Amino acid sequence: MSRVFKILFLVIGLIILVGFGILLYKELFPKKPKIEELKREERVTSPIEFLAEEIPPKDTNEMPETSTTSKANIKSVSLLIDAILLYPKIDYPYIYGYDPKNKVIKTYNIEDKTYKEIFKRDNIKNLSFSKSNLLVLFKDDNFWLLDTIRDKLIKLPINVKSGFWVNDELYLFITSVDGNYLAKYSEKPKKIVDIYIFNPDFDYLSNDFIFYENLKTTQASPLYLIKNMKEKIQILEPKMLLSALTNKNNLIFVSYVENSWKSFIIDKNGNKIIEFNFGTLKEKCTFKELLICGVPKDQDFSKIDEWYYYKKTFSDKLIIFDPQKLKLDYYDLDGDFDIINPVLTSIGVIFFNRNDARLYVIPIK
Numbered sequence: 001m002s003r004v005f006k007i008l009f010l011v012i013g014l015i016i017l018v019g020f021g022i023l024l025y026k027e028l029f030p031k032k033p034k035i036e037e038l039k040r041e042e043r044v045t046s047p048i049e050f051l052a053e054e055i056p057p058k059d060t061n062e063m064p065e066t067s068t069t070s071k072a073n074i075k076s077v078s079l080l081i082d083a084i085l086l087y088p089k090i091d092y093p094y095i096y097g098y099d100p101k102n103k104v105i106k107t108y109n110i111e112d113k114t115y116k117e118i119f120k121r122d123n124i125k126n127l128s129f130s131k132s133n134l135l136v137l138f139k140d141d142n143f144w145l146l147d148t149i150r151d152k153l154i155k156l157p158i159n160v161k162s163g164f165w166v167n168d169e170l171y172l173f174i175t176s177v178d179g180n181y182l183a184k185y186s187e188k189p190k191k192i193v194d195i196y197i198f199n200p201d202f203d204y205l206s207n208d209f210i211f212y213e214n215l216k217t218t219q220a221s222p223l224y225l226i227k228n229m230k231e232k233i234q235i236l237e238p239k240m241l242l243s244a245l246t247n248k249n250n251l252i253f254v255s256y257v258e259n260s261w262k263s264f265i266i267d268k269n270g271n272k273i274i275e276f277n278f279g280t281l282k283e284k285c286t287f288k289e290l291l292i293c294g295v296p297k298d299q300d301f302s303k304i305d306e307w308y309y310y311k312k313t314f315s316d317k318l319i320i321f322d323p324q325k326l327k328l329d330y331y332d333l334d335g336d337f338d339i340i341n342p343v344l345t346s347i348g349v350i351f352f353n354r355n356d357a358r359l360y361v362i363p364i365k
Contacts, residue, residue: 047114075318075331080350080359081108087127088352088359092345095359096133098124105136105146110347119146119153131167145170145185157189166204173200182209182226192229197221201282203246205268210252215241216308223254225268235270241304245282251323253287255279261301265291265323274326281307284316286343291321294339294351295330313338313355318362320344333362 085097085106093111096118098104105118105127119136126139136146143156143163156163162173163185170185173195180198183189199217203210208228213221223236223244236242239256246252251273255263261279266272278295281304285293294316296303306312316339318331338354348363 047109047112047116049114073331075333075362075364077333077335077337077360077362080110080361082358084357085359086357088341089129089133090341090343090345090350091133092343092347092350094133096129098127105138107133118148128163128165130165130170135168135170137163137165137170164202171202173202193226193232203244204248205246206249208268210244210246212242212244215243215304235268236266241301243282245285245287247287247291247323251287253285253291255281257301261299273323283341284339286341290344291323292342292344292349293319294337294342295319318342318349320364331362331364
């Protein structure tokens with residue numbers, strides 16, 4: 001009888017192990033995306049008018065060209081949209097983002113003063129748009145790809161930990177039992193290169209990628225370049241509280257701490273172009289033809305960790321740097337603003353104010 005029990009326990013144990021293995025496989029390996037047809041109430045609405053502040057006239061004052069750094073200018077700041085809009089993307093005259101009050105992804109047309117509701121969803125925690133704005137990556141308890149072209153909602157595998165856009169192509173950071181890697185999105189994500197860190201931040205250059213360890217999870221990180229979609233090169237030694245973004249071409253803005261908060265611009269070979277006597281965070285900047293940043297006035301880098309967890313705020317001035325002319329302009333603002341994602345448009349610099357989750361405009365030519 002004891003032999004029968006032993007065999008029975010062995011069979012039960014094997015069944016449990018097989019079941020656990022199947023569950024583990026489903027959790028850790030990419031699965032074919034689950035594609036859903038959008039419900040009628042989730043689809044894009046017709047344009048609706050919204051109330052907005054009057055847009056201030058364009059500033060016609062020419063910026064002085066006599067030196068590499070101009071004298072500070074005090075600038076007025078105007079409310080652009082009197083509504084909370086999280087994770088905004090500014091593509092003037094359109095502004096995209098998530099309205100947490102009505103639980104909907106929206107697009108605003110600033111010139112027409114209308115908005116459309118793109119997609120209704122509770123509890124969106126992160127949101128980004130492709131270059132054409134027709135594809136949307138968002139996260140609630142899972143990552144999802146919203147395809148407004150095909151009217152589809154695609155659930156991404158559970159082992160997708162982050163994602164970012166290169167124009168209209170989606171790249172994913174994926175973890176698995178075989179390691180962590182960067183992949184290009186498709187029905188079965190295509191592996192590009194192994195990434196031997198757990199919480200990387202990515203950005204891209206004309207033909208390459210950069211990555212480093214997210215400063216919320218590590219005190220210091222090197223800066224790496226992924227060359228030709230395969231070769232990994234360290235282009236910068238470990239820096240404390242490293243934060244970086246590219247101009248999507250050949251330059252990288254790097255901010256870090258070394259006794260004080262500092263920053264510089266380098267090329268993809270690590271050659272230094274210019275050094276600044278201030279520091280800031282990549283979330284406070286955009287970098288295309290010009291580098292535009294909100295820069296904390298007090299330069300108290302001890303606030304960084306608590307700032308990410310909404311326990312501290314910064315009061316910023318605005319800087320605009322031209323890498324071609326090596327010309328830096330800076331502006332004091334008539335108010336207390338914690339600047340995120342400042343973008344130069346035809347009506348001035350539009351930015352998201354983290355203090356009240358609203359969009360403002362500074363009339364700078």
